[in-house]
Amino acid sequence: MKTTTIAMTLAGGVLVAALPATVAQADDDRDVFRSGAYTVKRGQEIDGDLTVRGGTVTIYGSVDGNVRQIGKGSVVVKASGDVDGNIVESGKGSVNVRGEVDGNISERGRGHVKIFRSAEVDGNVAERNKGNLVIWRGADIDGNTSESGKGKRIRR
Helix, strand or coil: CHHHHHHHHHHHHHHHHHHHHHHHHHHHHCCEEEECCEEECCCCEECCCEEEECCCEEECCEECCCEEEECCCCEEECCCCEECCCEEECCCCCEEECCEECCCEEECCCCCEEECCCCEECCCEEECCCCCEEECCCCEECCCEEECCCCCEEEC
């Protein structure tokens, strides 16, 4: 009887100890909100929206949801990065894309939008304020591009 009680206690202890690890891993399976700089590492997948306030978002991995940067900071999608959703930057930063974006890109603040030659964008690209819209030759954009602010549309 004592052995059974101890085994059940240990089994219960293991179950409780395993629960926080499962919850910690689930962080990537829902919307993520951060303040300050945030990096999605290569191989990391976020299944939900990513919102960062007051810092730069750097994406080496994958985001299956919208990416939003608010305030001072930029959105950077590296060549290995993949965003399956829209990107909105509404502060003083820029949007720099070298990887893949399956959605629209919008810069509503003072920063620039730069679409580099390795980029693949399946959506519209818009810069709506003082910054420039810069597109390198070789960039694959399947959508419309627009500069509706005081900035310029530049082809490199």
